[in-house]
Amino acid sequence: MPKYLLLKHYRGGPEPHRPVPPIDQWAPEDVEAHMAFQDHVSRLLEESGEYVDARALTPAQTWVRYGGPDAAPVTTDGPHPETSDLVAGWWMIDVDSYERAVELAAYVSSEPGPGGEPLYEWIDVREILWERPTD
Amino acid sequence: MGTSHRLTDGAALRDLVPRVLASLVRRGEAFDAAEDALQEALIEALRVWPEHPPRDPRAWLAAVATRRLVDARRSEAARARREEEVQAEPPPGPVSDAGDDTLFLLFTCCHPDLAPTSQVALTLRAVGGLTTREIADAFYVPEATMAQRISRAKRTLRGRRLDQPGDLAVVLRVLYLIYTTGHSERVDLAAEAIRLARQLTLATEEPEARGLLALMLLNHARWPARFDAEGRVVTLDRQDRSRWDTRAIAEGVRVLQSALVLQRPGRYQIEAAIAALHDDAASAEETDWPQILAWYDDLVALTDDPPRQDPAAVLGRAVAVGHVVGPVAGLLETDRVRGVLGDRYRWHAVRAYLHELGGDRLAAGAAYAEAARRATNVAERDHLVRQAARVRASGA
Numbered sequence: 001m002p003k004y005l006l007l008k009h010y011r012g013g014p015e016p017h018r019p020v021p022p023i024d025q026w027a028p029e030d031v032e033a034h035m036a037f038q039d040h041v042s043r044l045l046e047e048s049g050e051y052v053d054a055r056a057l058t059p060a061q062t063w064v065r066y067g068g069p070d071a072a073p074v075t076t077d078g079p080h081p082e083t084s085d086l087v088a089g090w091w092m093i094d095v096d097s098y099e100r101a102v103e104l105a106a107y108v109s110s111e112p113g114p115g116g117e118p119l120y121e122w123i124d125v126r127e128i129l130w131e132r133p134t135d
Numbered sequence: 136m137g138t139s140h141r142l143t144d145g146a147a148l149r150d151l152v153p154r155v156l157a158s159l160v161r162r163g164e165a166f167d168a169a170e171d172a173l174q175e176a177l178i179e180a181l182r183v184w185p186e187h188p189p190r191d192p193r194a195w196l197a198a199v200a201t202r203r204l205v206d207a208r209r210s211e212a213a214r215a216r217r218e219e220e221v222q223a224e225p226p227p228g229p230v231s232d233a234g235d236d237t238l239f240l241l242f243t244c245c246h247p248d249l250a251p252t253s254q255v256a257l258t259l260r261a262v263g264g265l266t267t268r269e270i271a272d273a274f275y276v277p278e279a280t281m282a283q284r285i286s287r288a289k290r291t292l293r294g295r296r297l298d299q300p301g302d303l304a305v306v307l308r309v310l311y312l313i314y315t316t317g318h319s320e321r322v323d324l325a326a327e328a329i330r331l332a333r334q335l336t337l338a339t340e341e342p343e344a345r346g347l348l349a350l351m352l353l354n355h356a357r358w359p360a361r362f363d364a365e366g367r368v369v370t371l372d373r374q375d376r377s378r379w380d381t382r383a384i385a386e387g388v389r390v391l392q393s394a395l396v397l398q399r400p401g402r403y404q405i406e407a408a409i410a411a412l413h414d415d416a417a418s419a420e421e422t423d424w425p426q427i428l429a430w431y432d433d434l435v436a437l438t439d440d441p442p443r444q445d446p447a448a449v450l451g452r453a454v455a456v457g458h459v460v461g462p463v464a465g466l467l468e469t470d471r472v473r474g475v476l477g478d479r480y481r482w483h484a485v486r487a488y489l490h491e492l493g494g495d496r497l498a499a500g501a502a503y504a505e506a507a508r509r510a511t512n513v514a515e516r517d518h519l520v521r522q523a524a525r526v527r528a529s530g531a
Contacts, residue, residue: 023520023524024500024504024507026524027528028521028524030524031520035517035520039365056516058510
């Protein structure tokens with residue numbers, strides 16, 4: 001069965017369908033509903049037997065490259081341009097088909113936002129390459 | 136039989152680990168080979184004992200581990216085509232007591248040549264008797280990774296002299312690291328750290344060892360109230376104090392008092408005293424902040440340059456100052472460690488708390504949000520986001 005990452009982003013991706021302020025500026029009950037939904041998605045995936053992993057990333061980002069012989073690594077801690085992608089976290093799922101991955105991504109995107117209305121967040125769906133041929 | 140059930144139950148079996156391992160190493164076995172052999176003996180014990188409980192579990196483990204060591208030497212010798220010259224029964228080592236054994240192994244596992252992650256892993260296996268799998272689960276790494284980390288650590292120790300007394304301060308730091316990381320990851324190693332610290336206090340009179348045990352007990356006592364039914368963080372001032380573990384608190388206070396009478400204060404004793412004062416308050420309002428501040432004064436006085444050498448103490452003291460003198464004074468105290476801790480979530484969370492205490496909801500909301508952006512675990516991050524939303528809503 002194919003595995004996919006359903007990636008959430010702090011920023012980047014297509015133009016937001018529904019622009020909203022940062023979550024720390026929402027009404028407390030909307031924050032609760034949003035967080036409860038995230039837990040609900042993990043539980044749902046576990047119950048359906050499709051859950052592999054879920055992780056969240058901090059927004060701090062450091063780009064690093066080899067500095068050359070006898071040189072320290074070169075790093076840039078930002079600020080990075082606001083247009084660049086910044087991954088916030090993911091669910092890794094193991095599903096029957098690409099269609100199922102899309103269905104689940106759309107469900108994740110229906111998470112409640114301000115006013116309890118769906119957030120319509122863009123979810124980045126990426127298939128994971130197998131290590132070896134399966135046939 | 137009751138005995139066998141208790142033994143294979145885990146804790147009792149694990150208590151034997153440092154004793155048997157120390158006896159093998161003391162009579163001249165290499166630490167890494169002895170540790171491997173004992174692990175195999177433990178697996179064998181779990182298989183055999185339920186049916187055939189041994190009369191003397193410790194002697195049984197020692198005998199089986201010795202047989203494994205002999206087998207290992209034989210096959211090594213055969214591989215090298217050397218003449219077989221294996222002593223089946225190495226001479227018994229000097230008689231020692233349980234305390235000496237624990238201390239000896241803790242010094243070995245917390246050898247200063249090892250990195251902290253290796254010290255932690257080795258201590259949990261060789262002294263705590265946990266399996267590689269359990270340790271791997273606790274730190275959320277693959278089992279193969281943890282196995283590699285442990286065998287590399289043991290290789291590092293090969294050839295090192297292990298008969299010198301080690302650095303107790305390093306041992307205490309490693310145990311505290313096990314305690315704190317144990318809380319943050321999936322498997323609760325905090326109880327294991329407490330068990331090891333309790334063994335350590337039987338092995339040494341050092342008051343800081345008791346201070347560490349007391350600190351762990353007094354903090355761990357509040358653990359049942361730290362999260363609500365949905366897994367959300369509950370801060371100290373909002374906890375249901377009836378859920379605190381009063382037995383652990385009583386033991387912690389007793390251990391702390393037995394350390395303080397020795398009149399050799401140190402950071403763990405002082406931090407335990409602060410924890411005891413929190414535990415002693417029937418409600419958040421009844422917290423004895425002046426007394427807590429006095430202990431923090433002692434804590435920062437332990438170092439010459441507290442903002443650099445012990446910034447966490449300065450930050451903790453700022454909260455006490457906020458309660459005793461006032462939020463503005465508390466905020467001024469946090470400025471002293473801005474350069475050292477200004478990029479950590481705790482610094483922003485403390486500032487947010489003090490702003491809220493002073494009624495400045497706007498600044499509190501911004502600081503909570505900033506803390507949330509810098510949080511390093513999901514539970515704390517979500518909690519800080521909620522705090523930001525809450526103070527902003529209440530200010531509107």
